[in-house]
Amino acid sequence: xxxxxxxxxxxxxxxxxxxxxxxxxxxxxxxxxxxxxxxxxxxxxxxxxxxxxxxxxxxxxxxxxxxxxxxxxxxxxxxxxxxxxxxxxxxxxxxxxxxxxxxxxxxxxxxxxxxxxxxxxxxxxxxxxxxxxxxxxxxxxxxxxxxxxxxxxxxxxxxxxxxxxxxxxxxxxxxxxxxxxxxxxxxxxxxxxxxxxxxxxxxxxxxxxxxxxxxxxxxxxxxxxxxxxxxxxxxxxxxxxxxxxxxxxxxxxxxxxxxxxxxxx
Ligand code: E4P
Numbered sequence: 336x337x338x339x340x341x342x343x344x345x346x347x348x349x350x351x352x353x354x355x356x357x358x359x360x361x362x363x364x365x366x367x368x369x370x371x372x373x374x375x376x377x378x379x380x381x382x383x384x385x386x387x388x389x390x391x392x393x394x395x396x397x398x399x400x401x402x403x404x405x406x407x408x409x410x411x412x413x414x415x416x417x418x419x420x421x422x423x424x425x426x427x428x429x430x431x432x433x434x435x436x437x438x439x440x441x442x443x444x445x446x447x448x449x450x451x452x453x454x455x456x457x458x459x460x461x462x463x464x465x466x467x468x469x470x471x472x473x474x475x476x477x478x479x480x481x482x483x484x485x486x487x488x489x490x491x492x493x494x495x496x497x498x499x500x501x502x503x504x505x506x507x508x509x510x511x512x513x514x515x516x517x518x519x520x521x522x523x524x525x526x527x528x529x530x531x532x533x534x535x536x537x538x539x540x541x542x543x544x545x546x547x548x549x550x551x552x553x554x555x556x557x558x559x560x561x562x563x564x565x566x567x568x569x570x571x572x573x574x575x576x577x578x579x580x581x582x583x584x585x586x587x588x589x590x591x592x593x594x595x596x597x598x599x600x
Pocket of ligand 1: 366
């Protein structure tokens with residue numbers, strides 16, 4: 336089963352998608368926070384973390400540079416809430432890998448991020464990252480084949496007994512989700528915009544409209560038939576009393592119309 340993470344720093348969006356039954360975790364980054372405007376960073380992280388008690392990893396990205404500074408920042412975020420997963424970028428000089436290795440030894444959950452190749456993902460898994468993140472469309476922008484990378488890294492992670500799970504991010508359209516899921520991604524992180532596009536298809540909208548119209552017509556026809564029946568019974572001549580046989584039998588209460596064969600029954 337492919338898990339879906341919410342690629343957002345909006346607590347209200349996360350709440351909304353959880354109410355749809357969508358959301359196995361959250362991923363954020365600096366650009367995502369920038370799009371939220373002037374929010375209290377720690378306050379927002381804690382608000383998102385507390386939306387679900389369990390099975391709710393919330394990735395928070397480090398912004399420092401250098402091994403010591405990154406470690407300090409990562410430990411700080413991890414101390415905020417048990418749901419926090421610390422995002423560390425795959426720096427080309429290996430600093431991120433060193434940080435992930437140390438955090439893994441300290442049992443702090445990590446998400447190694449900004450990766451576009453199989454090799455980077457493999458190294459992150461070897462360093463002990465809880466999650467390894469492939470940036471699907473950024474890989475494509477660089478002329479790489481993210482679908483192949485997903486297939487290869489998932490096979491490696493699963494056959495090699497790694498604890499790391501693959502997150503596929505940088506999703507720009509519903510078709511990317513289909514491709515990533517078909518290639519075997521463990522998790523796909525998706526923006527609210529793309530999630531809304533995934534739920535919507537014009538053919539489905541047209542079908543719902545067609546069914547609504549049919550139901551309206553059904554109810555109108557039913558109402559018309561009921562009216563016609565009421566008019567017909569109002570115009571019908573009253574049945575002669577003798578026809579009921581009640582008077583001839585002399586049964587008590589027979590003329591009240593409450594017995595069997597009463598008009599309209
Ligand atoms: C997820 O972890 C990433 O931060 C995100 O999906 C990156 O997407 P982008 O390529 O749109 O910045």
